[in-house]
Amino acid sequence: MQEAAAALKKLLLEKSVRTGTFTLASGKQSDLYIDCRVTALDPFGAALIGDLGWHAVRSKIHSEHLKxxxxxxxxxxxxxxxxxxGMASARQHPDEAxxxxxxxxxxxGYGAGKQIEGNFKSGDTIVVVDDVITTGGSTLKAIDAIEREGGKVAFAIVLVDREEGGREAIEARGIHVIPLFTRTTLLG
Incomplete structure (x- = not known):
């Protein structure tokens, strides 16, 4: 996993990390912008994220005996x-996919008027995902929607925690956050 983590870090630094002056989704000004979508939508980045993410998720599932x-x-x-x-889980451990x-x-605003699309149903136990956590606002909004629809959030996984209070805001709700990288581990 160390080789995969090093390869993903290199790809994030090449494709997703920018320095300068930026306005973030929270409205805050920052000297750092991290657009994880560029890495996550790269086929090599997606494969690395899948393997590393599934390893982290599966470790948490097994250590806490979660379903x-x-x-x-x-x-x-x-x-x-x-x-x-999800694809890595199906490939590596089909019985746990x-x-x-x-x-x-x-x-x-039409049809069934759903906010959650795809393979979700009330009563499911969920891992909530985000690409970057700054304030935690978008992750908390997703958690609210999942809980409103009857899902139970077991924990969260995030590609990059900017270490600006978002992780603490989510964990204050009783939801543990697993970051694959933090600002510190990504930038040194």
């Missing part, structure tokens, strides 16, 4: 990460 049904989070950032981890879903920012 997880599905994995997903707020569109668009969580989508490729959730699918990559995770179903994948996505959470819309708002409920659909």
């Amino acid at each position: 997880i049904d599905a994995i997903g989070g707020m569109t668009l950032g969580a989508d490729p990460i959730s699918l990559s981890i 995770l179903q994948v879903f996505t959470v819309r920012k708002e409920p659909k």
Whole structure:
């Protein structure tokens, strides 16, 4: 796993990390912008995320004797990460394969009016996903939608924790966060 982590870190630094002056989704100004979608939508990045993410998720499942049904989070950032981890689970351990879903920012205005699409049902135990955590706002919004629809969030996995209070905000809700990278481990 160390080789995969080093390869994913290299890809994130090459494709996703930018320095300068940026306005983040939270409205905060930052000297760092991390667009994980560029790495997560790269076929090599997706494969690495799937393997590393599934290893982290499976370790947590086994250490705490959890039964997880599905994995997903707020569109668009969580989508490729959730699918990559779900695919790795099916490839590596078919008997433990995770179903994948996505959470819309708002409920659909037509049809069934669903906010959660894909392989999710009330009563499922969920791993919630995000690409980057800054304040935790989008992860918490996904958690609220999942709980409103009857899902139980077991824990969260995130590609990068910017170490700006988001992890603590999510954990204050009683939901443990597993980051594959933090700002510190990514940038040194």
